[in-house]
Amino acid sequence: MTDHELRPPRPPRPRLSLRPYARAVGQVLRVSFKASPGAVIMKVVGSLIAAILPLVTTYFAALTTTALAEAYAGNPDAGQQAVLYVLITAGLGLFWGAFTSVDRYIQQVMSFRVGAVVGDLMYERFLALEFWRYDDKDTVDLYDRAKRFSDSYSRVLDRIAAIFTQLASVILAIGALLLVSWWVALVVLIAIIPSVYLQFKLSREQMAHWNTQVDSRRQRRLIETNLIRPQHIAEMRLYGIVGYLMDLRSRLRDADELRRLEFQKRYIPKQLAADALQYGAEVVALIWVVGQIIARAQPVGQFLYIQQIVSRALTTANSLVTSLSSIDEDLANLKDYEEFMKYPTAVGGGEVLAKAPAEVTLQNITYTYTGGTAQVLKGISLSIRKGQHIAIVGENGAGKSTLIRILAGLYQPESGEVLLDGQRLRGLDISSWHRHLAVMSQDFLKYEFATAANNIYFGNVSVPRDDTRIERAARDAEASDFIGNLPNGFENHVSNWMEDPRGRKGSGLSGGQWQRLAMARNFYRGAPFIVLDEPTSAIDALAEHRIFGRLFADREHTIIAVSHRLATIEKADVIYMLEDGQVAESGTHAELVTLRGRYFRMFESQLGLDPENGTGT
Numbered sequence: 312m313t314d315h316e317l318r319p320p321r322p323p324r325p326r327l328s329l330r331p332y333a334r335a336v337g338q339v340l341r342v343s344f345k346a347s348p349g350a351v352i353m354k355v356v357g358s359l360i361a362a363i364l365p366l367v368t369t370y371f372a373a374l375t376t377t378a379l380a381e382a383y384a385g386n387p388d389a390g391q392q393a394v395l396y397v398l399i400t401a402g403l404g405l406f407w408g409a410f411t412s413v414d415r416y417i418q419q420v421m422s423f424r425v426g427a428v429v430g431d432l433m434y435e436r437f438l439a440l441e442f443w444r445y446d447d448k449d450t451v452d453l454y455d456r457a458k459r460f461s462d463s464y465s466r467v468l469d470r471i472a473a474i475f476t477q478l479a480s481v482i483l484a485i486g487a488l489l490l491v492s493w494w495v496a497l498v499v500l501i502a503i504i505p506s507v508y509l510q511f512k513l514s515r516e517q518m519a520h521w522n523t524q525v526d527s528r529r530q531r532r533l534i535e536t537n538l539i540r541p542q543h544i545a546e547m548r549l550y551g552i553v554g555y556l557m558d559l560r561s562r563l564r565d566a567d568e569l570r571r572l573e574f575q576k577r578y579i580p581k582q583l584a585a586d587a588l589q590y591g592a593e594v595v596a597l598i599w600v601v602g603q604i605i606a607r608a609q610p611v612g613q614f615l616y617i618q619q620i621v622s623r624a625l626t627t628a629n630s631l632v633t634s635l636s637s638i639d640e641d642l643a644n645l646k647d648y649e650e651f652m653k654y655p656t657a658v659g660g661g662e663v664l665a666k667a668p669a670e671v672t673l674q675n676i677t678y679t680y681t682g683g684t685a686q687v688l689k690g691i692s693l694s695i696r697k698g699q700h701i702a703i704v705g706e707n708g709a710g711k712s713t714l715i716r717i718l719a720g721l722y723q724p725e726s727g728e729v730l731l732d733g734q735r736l737r738g739l740d741i742s743s744w745h746r747h748l749a750v751m752s753q754d755f756l757k758y759e760f761a762t763a764a765n766n767i768y769f770g771n772v773s774v775p776r777d778d779t780r781i782e783r784a785a786r787d788a789e790a791s792d793f794i795g796n797l798p799n800g801f802e803n804h805v806s807n808w809m810e811d812p813r814g815r816k817g818s819g820l821s822g823g824q825w826q827r828l829a830m831a832r833n834f835y836r837g838a839p840f841i842v843l844d845e846p847t848s849a850i851d852a853l854a855e856h857r858i859f860g861r862l863f864a865d866r867e868h869t870i871i872a873v874s875h876r877l878a879t880i881e882k883a884d885v886i887y888m889l890e891d892g893q894v895a896e897s898g899t900h901a902e903l904v905t906l907r908g909r910y911f912r913m914f915e916s917q918l919g920l921d922p923e924n925g926t927g928t
């Protein structure tokens with residue numbers, strides 16, 4: 312086990328100064344305004360009302376108290392005044408109640424709209440990145456942090472609104488105290504400062520810790536994904552690894568969470584001292600106002616006024632600090648979000664390929680994976696003519712799949728070129744090449760949320776679904792029989808977890824059935840270039856023989872097959888044998904067998920040679 316908690320933590324990222332802070336808030340507001348301008352305006356108005364209204368209510372409550380005291384002392388007009396103030400206070404309460412109901416709805420609309428826009432943008436960017444970035448750890452780390460921000464975007468917006476309200480409330484409360492006594496206002500202001508400072512320090516430490524734990528959290532997440540997938544449970548139980556993984560997960564979680572809690576624990580005494588200071592300020596203010604009332608320097612209602620306003624200033628300041636420290640972390644992740652959204656995308660530009668090329672040439676291709684030291688492809692040259700059937704063979708790790716990805720334009724070669732009828736692939740609009748390509752890779756997709764028919768249709772969604780072609784593709788991939796046996800045939804969902812709108816449950820598929828479905832999808836695409844990267848590893852030999860028999864009998868399609876099975880390989884016009892990132896041998900099956908070289912040695916056991924004279928039986 313590689314315990315990430317044992318790694319030395321990385322240095323914390325630089326602190327946010329006030330300017331980027333303001334810029335970040337501005338950025339959040341801009342995006343939100345674009346998504347829903349009316350809602351942003353309502354939110355600003357709502358924040359101001361939320362700050363002002365409690366103070367106005369307190370003011371009338373204080374007036375009511377004073378009027379009551381006067382009425383009690385025998386002033387008949389004061390009683391009427393008190394009733395009027397009570398009615399005004401009730402009216403304000405009614406208005407506040409109605410306003411909060413509307414405001415709650417607006418907040419939900421806004422959260423939804425803004426969250427949807429930001430989330431969609433993030434997905435789009437992630438899915439359109441240059442392909443090499445998916446192998447790059449720094450990109451994935453940044454994505455993780457940026458995703459954290461985008462997931463909480465609407466919450467950030469709510470917090471910004473809350474901060475506006477709280478800030479306005481504190482300022483107004485201090486202003487309201489200034490009207491009564493400048494030094495009471497000053498005492499309250501001073502009492503607020505230590506608490507603000509402490510909360511900020513705590514949140515900074517927690518944030519720095521969070522950023523050092525990216526790897527351990529990812530490890531934990533991957534373990535959790537493994538643990539909850541039913542497909543994995545069989546192996547995990549059979550290997551008896553469930554307990555071990557649970558234990559590893561708990562250790563990673565505890566190391567992360569306990570450290571956070573430890574920070575909080577360390578701050579408790581300091582926080583208590585800061586709280587005591589605040590209570591002290593409140594008591595001082597109250598004693599002062601009591602003295603003033605007794606000396607008849609202030610009306611009776613002023614006690615209520617001071618008590619309410621001071622307590623409001625202190626509690627709102629505390630909430631402000633909590634909001635600021637929680638948004639602190641979010642805004643730091645906003646920087647990551649912005650950086651991530653600046654990553655260039657792979658799509659766009661370039662000359663459009665007018666028709667399927669008649670020849671594809673790989674010219675002296677070299678490639679090294681991002682972050683890797685070893686060159687995986689070391690100068691590969693080969694050419695594929697229209698209608699030709701090519702097989703690429705070689706040991707595990709020889710570079711076959713990498714070569715396919717370069718041919719498909721997913722990876723850019725380090726040196727060398729992919730040429731389509733002499734045109735450089737890197738200068739072309741890549742999607743115009745993909746239209747002529749159908750690639751089925753080893754780790755093909757299982758669309759578990761869809762029906763069998765749609766799993767095939769997803770091979771080409773650019774035109775409306777054609778059920779006749781779906782059925783033909785299924786026949787060619789030998790998938791018709793098992794699909795026909797599903798309770799609802801092609802309209803059957805292919806996962807036990809799914810159910811259609813009529814309540815018909817889906818059925819799980821075997822590994823080979825999934826593979827046939829993926830191959831049907833590849834055929835349905837109807838592309839002139841078919842690339843199959845170990846397409847039949849889970850398909851039984853007879854079915855494979857029939858599928859490839861049909862496929863290779865057709866000269867309409869150019870076929871490039873990566874395979875370890877001789878039955879498939881020997882049908883190809885040209886076989887390229889890769890070894891250590893280079894073409895070690897090439898030729899027809901017969902030529903390579905006669906050569907008695909590497910190809911021969913690799914497939915010797917499958918050749919079924921007559922041991923007497925070394926010829927095929």
Ligand SMILES: Nc1ncnc2c1ncn2[C@@H]1O[C@H](COP(=O)(O)OP(=O)(O)OP(=O)(O)O)[C@@H](O)[C@H]1O
Binds near residue numbers: 446680683710711
């Ligand atoms: N995403 C990746 N990041 C870094 N290195 C990789 C990545 N994928 C493959 N490699 C490395 O590149 C080399 C070639 O891998 P590739 O998948 O092309 O081999 P292959 O011939 O298709 O193997 P197999 O027969 O096992 O499918 C391997 O040594 C592998 O370690």
